[in-house]
Amino acid sequence: MDPLSTCFQHQQQLEVEDTGDELLIYRTGDDSTYYLNGTAALVWRLCDGQRRGADIVDLLVDAYPDESVTIRSQVPEILRELTERGVVASI
């Protein structure tokens, strides 16, 4: 799977809690909890079933131009990990 050309959406049966510093995602299916840091939380929120990974990168680069190198390298990695953890699904 190429994250940049794939659309992602939130998985079902998740409970989300914003603790301020990070986003906590609880998955009822296997009673597991994930804590997303600020960047991962931002990427997760942008997974709306419409945007491809590349669209998410573009949005973030527009918002944080000084961080473009980091964003381009990290976003695909974050999307892969979110998919592996079962909190987003590729469509």
Added chain:
Amino acid sequence: MSESPMHAHHYSLYGLVSAPRPTEARGQRLRELANDVCWERVPDIATKQRIGPLIYWHLREHDIPYPNHIRRTLAAIFARQKAIAAAQTETLAEIIAALRDAAIDSLVLKGGALAHILYPEPGLRPMEDLDILVPSNQGEAAREVLCDLGFHAPAPITRYARLQHHLPVAQRMTGNILVSVEVHTTAFNLLMAHELSFSSLQRPLVDYVAGGEAMQALAPEQMLWMQYHGLRKLAEPVRFLQLADLVGLVERYADVLDWPQLRRDYPDLWHALTALHAFTPLGGNACGHLGLDAERPPSMRGIGEDYRGWPRHGFTQKLNPRERWQLLAETLHPPEWWARFVYGIPSARGLSGVFFHRHPAAFIHQGLRRLYLGPVSRGAFFKTEI
């Protein structure tokens, strides 16, 4: 027995968060003590007392700083509870609709009503099961409705099950969550010495909506009495969550309750509210009706301390002689706050009557219950699980 008494500041923290809604007065006190709390013990105690979501929520509402790793733990407890509450709410709405379609009157008791009526969101009020009251001659019909909805709903076959005030626990998976339901034909068991069934309901009932479905709960006075009377059991802990329910009812219905009538009908409850105020400072309106000083909660020994004697801890356990004496002492001489709250004693002067009369009578009551109903099996209590 091995659990050491909690630090005094903990009582303040747990008391201040044992309420469904924040008040500025409680928030101010929380801010004042936040630096002195031993936070490491909070998640364990909160879990035992079933107030993990409430602690997290109150601290967030009042923007109280506390260690991040504790916040993570409490947030996880809250998120998990929200998932359970969502499944319970969906299930409750489905059952109430199905009972209505089957022309069976129903009324939601305890957590299934309180979570939606008192709390800002139902995930703040954990519950083991859903309790639904139906007319006493429609228990079997209600059980069949549950079976049609896919519940495993066994009929009462054993003597123990037939003597209960509710049908055996019915269970079903809703999503990934196991939801338990108790269909009651009366609110209290035989030996709690109080009749509350469909034929003795005070009206008007409380209307509310959960999961998009209209449903009803007990009238405020009876709801308050049921929550109080239900926790006056020698064998079961008084949890802070139950105290939060009482605080919520008193504050939510302060302008609706007939206070003089409440005092006449339920004098023990009336006096217990003074002890409640010593644990959780009640709002000014409720204090006004109760004749309590909102700024100065009454002082008494052992505020928030639960009873630790028999039968919470059995003499049959492997105890050394010193521990046996300690258990005996704790059995015969419970904490003042607990005694005043559970027995509804207006002042410390009435405690001698409790220790020599009502407390021993409660042992006899407990013994009779065990003899009549048979031994209580811990494994018989099903909980909502994931």
